[in-house]
Amino acid sequence: xxxxxxxxxxxxxxxxxxxxxxxxxxxxxxxxxxxxxxxxxxxxxxxxxxxxxxxxxxxxxxxxxxxxxxxxxxxxxxxxxxxxxxxxxxxxxxxxxxxxxxxxxxxxxxxxxxxxxxxxxxxxxxxxxxxxxxxxxxxxxxxxxxxxxxxxxxxxxxxxxxxxxxxxxxxxxxxxxxxxxxxxxxxxxxxxxxxxxxxxxxxxxxxxxxxxxxxxxxxxxxxxxxxxxxxxxxxxxxxxxxxxxxxxxxxxxxxxxxxxxxxxxxxxxxxxxxxxxxxxxxxxxxxxxxxxxxxxxxxxxxxxxxxxxxxxxxxxxxxxxxxxxxxxxxxxxxxxxxxxxxxxxxxxxxxxxxxxxxxxxxxxxxxxxxxxxxxxxxxxxxxxxxxxxxxxxxxxxxxxxxxxxxxxxxxxxxxxxxxxxxxxxxxxxxxxxxxxxxxxxxxxxxxxxxxxxxxxxxxxxxxxxxxxxxxxxxxxxxx
Numbered sequence: 001x002x003x004x005x006x007x008x009x010x011x012x013x014x015x016x017x018x019x020x021x022x023x024x025x026x027x028x029x030x031x032x033x034x035x036x037x038x039x040x041x042x043x044x045x046x047x048x049x050x051x052x053x054x055x056x057x058x059x060x061x062x063x064x065x066x067x068x069x070x071x072x073x074x075x076x077x078x079x080x081x082x083x084x085x086x087x088x089x090x091x092x093x094x095x096x097x098x099x100x101x102x103x104x105x106x107x108x109x110x111x112x113x114x115x116x117x118x119x120x121x122x123x124x125x126x127x128x129x130x131x132x133x134x135x136x137x138x139x140x141x142x143x144x145x146x147x148x149x150x151x152x153x154x155x156x157x158x159x160x161x162x163x164x165x166x167x168x169x170x171x172x173x174x175x176x177x178x179x180x181x182x183x184x185x186x187x188x189x190x191x192x193x194x195x196x197x198x199x200x201x202x203x204x205x206x207x208x209x210x211x212x213x214x215x216x217x218x219x220x221x222x223x224x225x226x227x228x229x230x231x232x233x234x235x236x237x238x239x240x241x242x243x244x245x246x247x248x249x250x251x252x253x254x255x256x257x258x259x260x261x262x263x264x265x266x267x268x269x270x271x272x273x274x275x276x277x278x279x280x281x282x283x284x285x286x287x288x289x290x291x292x293x294x295x296x297x298x299x300x301x302x303x304x305x306x307x308x309x310x311x312x313x314x315x316x317x318x319x320x321x322x323x324x325x326x327x328x329x330x331x332x333x334x335x336x337x338x339x340x341x342x343x344x345x346x347x348x349x350x351x352x353x354x355x356x357x358x359x360x361x362x363x364x365x366x367x368x369x370x371x372x373x374x375x376x377x378x379x380x381x382x383x384x385x386x387x388x389x390x391x392x393x394x395x396x397x398x399x400x401x402x403x404x405x406x407x408x409x410x411x412x413x414x415x416x417x418x419x420x421x422x423x424x425x426x427x428x429x430x431x432x433x434x435x436x437x438x439x440x441x442x443x444x445x446x447x448x449x450x451x452x453x454x455x456x457x458x459x460x461x462x463x464x465x466x467x468x469x470x471x472x473x474x475x476x477x478x479x
Contacts, residue, residue: 026066033059035474044136044457044466056083057134070106077101082134096122096134096143100324111155117148117170121323125176136468142176144323152188159196165189172316181214182316199231211316217250219314219355225263235272239281241265247286247312249355249386259286267292275299287312287357302367308360315354355386371404391423408441429459445478 035057041050061078080096099120106113122134123144152166166188173181186209193202208222225243232238247259267281279294290310297304360381367374378397385391400414414435421428437451455468 025068026064029061029063030479031061031477032479033057033061033474033476035059035472037470037472039136039468039470041466041468042136044468046463046465047467050466050468053084057081058083070109071103073101073103075101075103080134094134097145098122107151112151112153115148115150115152117146117150119146119320119323120144123174123319123322125179142174142179144172144174144319146170146172146320146323157194159194161194162192163190164192170320172320180217180316182211184209184211186210201229203227211314213250213316219250220248222246223263227265229269235270237269239265239267239269239279245285256286261286283310290359301369302365304365306361306363308362310357310359313356313358315356318356354388357384357386358382373400373402375400389424393421393423395419409438410440411436411438413437427460429457429464431455431457447476449474449476 037055037057038052039055040052042053042055043049043051045051058081059078061076063077064073064075066073076099078098080098082094082096084092084094097120099118101116101118103116104113105116121144122141125140125142148168148170150166150168152164155163157163166186168186168188169183171181171183186207188205188207190203190205193200204226206222206224209220211219223243223245225241227241228239230238230240241264243263245260245263249259263283263285265281265283267279270278270280276297277295279292281292283290283292287310291308292310293306293308295304295306358381360379362379363377365374365376376397376399378395381392381394383392383394396416396418398414398416400412402410402412404410412435414433416431416433416435418431419428420430433453433455435451435453437449439447439449442448449472451472451474453468453470453472455466457464457466459465
């Protein structure tokens, strides 16, 4: 695997640091979370083999955001230090790193920009074995790091069009020996219609990418596209797209003998009022014809989103999505991975050289009032693994409720149900997790909480059956 140009990193880092000093406004947040958890099955062992343990965790966090004349920066870091008695096959002290950092530097005004991204988190090594979180002892998790640098040049062709040339490099590394590290290089060009075109928007684009794994496996792809949008009236647009793609996979896709060819899209965008948008399209490419749908609806107290799509992805992209800065909630607000519940039962394949054809439906709803917040999320995925000859159906549903009892005290509860079927092996596994907690403010910048959790996992083969009960007491302080 090619090594990255480290002098380029140094130059860009120095440039970024110089620009940081010029930032006009800064928002700095600091916090510490101390927690103690008692589990009656810390290793998530089968029945009659459970072992209890008391686990302590220290979570200091730092957040910095700022915007200057030439720089935008968002930085969030959290250290998860876990302390145990050293039993159950784990170290007495383990540390995990969580980082979401993104910056955009305007090197030449209105023309030359550089995007920087860095992420760190904990991901599952094999999705066929659920991992709860940092409290449990498991070999099915890995510390993951990634960084990306992307310089791009913009040129304005008056009111006719805007052109952009972009180069991107990113690297992903895991600390487990049996996982694959990787890097990608990508070149992009786009020409977008300018303000001269009213009621008719168009984009001409081309890109080429190379993905290389640490075992020298390589995937290459390139495509050219022309996309058009005609405004019919205030509510409807007609959307068209034509293109051509070439894909070369290190491991041939078992379902498709030809991965090159023409692509086309036809669809519509419906905007009945400013709070609602729905896109519907029929897409044809080498995987066949498929429907894409995207719905967003926002009311005064609620938000509803739904989507359906079919795509070709890989284990690397899904791992990046797990730790990426682009994680957002239903309202579109960015979520820092260090603030999320670390339930590592994401639908992520074994971290090897693996391509996946996936059809996925997502539905999310959130209602918020002055005292009550209700959230519902469900994801259904059909996945065909092109190397392992494996087909799965996955359903992940979570319902949560938070209610303020007093201005200082709140109660929360949630139910998370995950069902995974291995269609080829005719087996399935089901995990149900129930949480109940109460939190209260004990000072101007301090909160204390107690949470109860019950988990039950059932495997049709009987090899991964377990149940666990835990109680967690936490103290969170901000500075």
